[in-house]
Amino acid sequence: MVGKEIRRWICAALLYEGGPATVVRLAQLIPGHPEPHHVSQQIYELKKVGLVEKIGVGAGGKPTWRLQDRFVSTNEITEMIPQIERAAREKVALYSDRDAVRTEILECLREPAPPPGQKPVLSKQEILSRCRSAVSEHEVSQILAELVADGRLIAEGSGAKRRYWAAKNMQLSLCSLIQIPEVPIFQDEKTIRARFAEGKAARRRSAIGGAVTATFDRRGNCLELVINKEFLNGR
Structure with a gap:
């Protein structure tokens, strides 16, 4: 269902309601039950041309909409009403688990x-x-x-x-790391570093209260693992 068609159904649904309605209610009334997100996009298009207006809030604090006085119905809109009456009786889930x-x-x-x-x-x-x-x-x-x-x-x-x-698993095993001979290990007074690859850091994740920090590139590959000796010593 394209935008122009949805806009016609919105007008027919508001005419059927005879009063304010939320986007969710309109999605329930329109045959085929388009996503509320798509209905919302088109109702703002109708607002731009002055055919609908926002007047308050409904269930769940959602905005309610009604037809402007300048709206003039057509035979095509009127002929949509019986289909809306049938759609109104259908049970439909508009949101996912x-x-x-x-x-x-x-x-x-x-x-x-x-x-x-x-x-x-x-x-x-x-x-x-x-x-x-x-x-x-x-x-x-x-x-x-x-x-x-x-x-x-x-x-x-x-x-x-x-x-x-x-993405690759970001929870790395220290036991597995020390069994990989080609991984260079660097150590200074405060840290132990395992360098897996060169690259641009995009994300860091810490574990064990900040004692271990892993650095990843944007593809999820681990670049470096840093162990803070001071944290491990209970500081």
Whole structure:
């Protein structure tokens, strides 16, 4: 459903309501039940041309909207009302279980196991198609952004070319590190440093009360691990 079509349905839904309605209510009334995010975008387009106005708040503190007096209905708008009446009787979920979607996103980027030296790389649309709990594409976009910010996923590109993949595990085992002979170890009076690779630091994470700090590049590769001797000695 394109923007112009959604705008017509918004006007018909507000006419059907006969009074103020929230974006969520309008999404429930429009056949096909577009995402509230898309309805919100189009209602602001209608506000720009003076066909609707915001007049207060409704359930959950969400803004309510109504038709302006200058709005003039058409036969096309009137003929939409019976479809809105049917849509109003449907039970529909407009929002996702975000925890379930988050789990499904991480799972689909781990499975199936990729060939050695490769990693699962997916677009947002591919991820969306694999998340059974996802209701809203906008919510999937928000959750992907959260996972990238948390360092759980790596993203590159923009728009339709943006791709996501799982970051490497950032919880490193000290026992595993000391068994890797090619990792150079540097030590001074205060710290022990394990240098894994050269690169530009993009993120640091600490553990054990600040005793251990790991530095990562933007792809999630660990560049360096620093152990603070003073913290370990109980200072």
